[in-house]
Amino acid sequence: xxxxxxxxxxxxxxxxxxxxxxxxxxxxxxxxxxxxxxxxxxxxxxxxxxxxxxxxxxxxxxxxxxxxxxxxxxxxxxxxxxxxxxxxxxxxxxxxxxxxxxxxxxxxxxxxxxxxxxxxxxxxxxxxxxxxxxxxxxxxxxxxxxxxxxxxxxxxxxxxxxxxxxxxxxxxxxxxxxxxxxxxxxxxxxxxxxxxxxxxxxxxxxxxxxxxxxxxxxxxxxxxxxxxxxxxxxxxxxxxxxxxxxxxxxxxxxxxxxxxxxxxxxxxxxxxxxxxxxxxxxxxxxxxxxxxxxxxxxxxxxxxxxxxxxxxxxxxxxxxxxxxxxxxxxxxxxxxxxxxxxxxxxxxxxxxxxxxxx
Amino acid sequence: xxxxxxxxxxxxxxxxxxxxxxxxxxxxxxxxxxxxxxxxxxxxxxxxxxxxxxxxxxxxxxxxxxxxxxxxxxxxxxxxxxxxxxxxxxxxxxxxxxxxxxxxxxxxxxxxxxxxxxxxxxxxxxxxxx
Numbered sequence: 171x172x173x174x175x176x177x178x179x180x181x182x183x184x185x186x187x188x189x190x191x192x193x194x195x196x197x198x199x200x201x202x203x204x205x206x207x208x209x210x211x212x213x214x215x216x217x218x219x220x221x222x223x224x225x226x227x228x229x230x231x232x233x234x235x236x237x238x239x240x241x242x243x244x245x246x247x248x249x250x251x252x253x254x255x256x257x258x259x260x261x262x263x264x265x266x267x268x269x270x271x272x273x274x275x276x277x278x279x280x281x282x283x284x285x286x287x288x289x290x291x292x293x294x295x296x297x298x299x300x301x302x303x304x305x306x307x308x309x310x311x312x313x314x315x316x317x318x319x320x321x322x323x324x325x326x327x328x329x330x331x332x333x334x335x336x337x338x339x340x341x342x343x344x345x346x347x348x349x350x351x352x353x354x355x356x357x358x359x360x361x362x363x364x365x366x367x368x369x370x371x372x373x374x375x376x377x378x379x380x381x382x383x384x385x386x387x388x389x390x391x392x393x394x395x396x397x398x399x400x401x402x403x404x405x406x407x408x409x410x411x412x413x414x415x416x417x418x419x420x421x422x423x424x425x426x427x428x429x430x431x432x433x434x435x436x437x438x439x440x441x442x443x444x445x446x447x448x449x450x451x452x453x454x455x456x457x458x459x460x461x462x463x464x465x466x467x468x469x470x471x472x473x474x475x476x477x478x479x480x481x482x483x484x485x486x487x488x489x490x491x492x493x494x495x496x497x498x499x500x501x502x503x504x505x506x507x508x509x510x511x512x513x514x515x516x517x518x519x520x521x522x523x524x525x526x527x528x
Numbered sequence: 529x530x531x532x533x534x535x536x537x538x539x540x541x542x543x544x545x546x547x548x549x550x551x552x553x554x555x556x557x558x559x560x561x562x563x564x565x566x567x568x569x570x571x572x573x574x575x576x577x578x579x580x581x582x583x584x585x586x587x588x589x590x591x592x593x594x595x596x597x598x599x600x601x602x603x604x605x606x607x608x609x610x611x612x613x614x615x616x617x618x619x620x621x622x623x624x625x626x627x628x629x630x631x632x633x634x635x636x637x638x639x640x641x642x643x644x645x646x647x648x649x650x651x652x653x654x655x656x657x658x
Binding site: 187198393486 | 566567569570572588590591592593595614
């Protein structure tokens with residue numbers, strides 16, 4: 171038996187198919203991944219992401235510590251804003267990707283579940299010499315409510331202060347009320363919020379949302395939605411051997427001043443030397459692109475890092491790491507056959523609309 | 529509880545076979561298999577005229593999340609494929625024993641059916657997998 175989130179009983183009652191995900195028993199779908207996907211693109215769906223790890227970083231040295239630890243610069247986020255960043259090793263490889271919330275006097279991080287132990291070890295090791303405390307918050311659950319009607323449906327269920335926060339938040343903004351942190355962030359390419367809250371509150375909220383018609387969605391739809399949105403998945407699209415520059419995450423690296431962050435020298439050397447690029451693929455015929463399939467073009471060979479059938483587009487899409495200069499058309503090898511693909515710039519879908527560019 | 533049809537024979541790899549009077553047989557995947565795969569989005573079928581031996585790869589069914597090989601449960605020649613699946617692979621989810629059939633094969637040897645599982649045997653296999 172794996173770890174269970176506070177919402178485990180709700181998943182079982184709702185008929186979820188549960189799978190082991192990084193040691194947790196998590197719902198992969200509740201009957202139809204496709205229906206869940208479409209619910210998020212057209213209305214609202216909710217995800218239990220309580221398996222993710224919440225870590226609070228406090229102390230006088232928190233800012234300096236995080237400016238050293240993270241490839242993005244926490245100073246880019248004013249108080250009340252969230253920031254996406256990679257955490258790198260000295261070689262520039264991605265140890266994890268995470269969200270950092272800048273609070274009045276401290277910071278909250280949300281890191282991946284599958285990387286929890288190595289992340290906590292790295293956070294502890296790098297804290298030496300900084301006046302910080304790094305504390306995991308395992309008692310907190312996380313519920314993501316996503317979709318064009320997500321905030322409207324959620325707001326209608328909440329007390330006035332929280333409802334106001336939900337309706338007023340700017341993209342990537344967050345608000346706290348008691349022990350709830352409500353952030354206008356997500357992993358779907360749709361509007362919506364992620365709420366970090368105590369486990370017992372999560373159970374009550376989940377039930378209210380379900381009663382209001384918000385559809386429970388599993389990790390399966392979470393993956394198709396994020397892939398359509400062109401968002402990376404740790405372990406697929408990047409890992410400790412891949413730098414953010416090779417994974418389409420250059421925009422998250424803040425080189426702006428002389429800030430001495432871990433991995434900086436390696437990234438600068440790679441910028442000089444040149445590196446692979448990260449692109450989107452559209453399969454022109456029928457079939458399904460999958461991770462690790464080979465991409466062949468005039469510029470050389472690359473590899474699909476994530477692939478799926480796109481429920482919104484009705485065809486197969488992928489993210490791939492390919493040689494610099496790959497553009498236009500390429501081929502992907504699927505079970506010994508070479509099938510034509512178009513190279514595009516992700517994202518594929520945002521706010522329910524097709525947005526990719528050739 | 530998945531639907532297991534008494535009149536069919538089953539392969540351990542979850543294909544079903546239904547013998548017709550003319551010596552051909554329909555082949556599909558079981559209700560258990562389609563349910564385990566989830567929403568199917570692509571089905572690759574053998575070619576009409578193709579000769580297959582038992583356990584040869586006969587196609588692939590792909591859901592959003594995964595691809596799964598289809599194996600020939602009996603040997604023979606493919607005489608028809610379910611062309612409707614090219615545009616509507618979800619038929620396999622909706623009606624795995626009917627409109628969601630995969631291909632029709634002319635058996636080399638009807639005795640091969642005896643090597644397959646009965647409905648009861650297949651039920652026992654599924655129970656032991658749980």
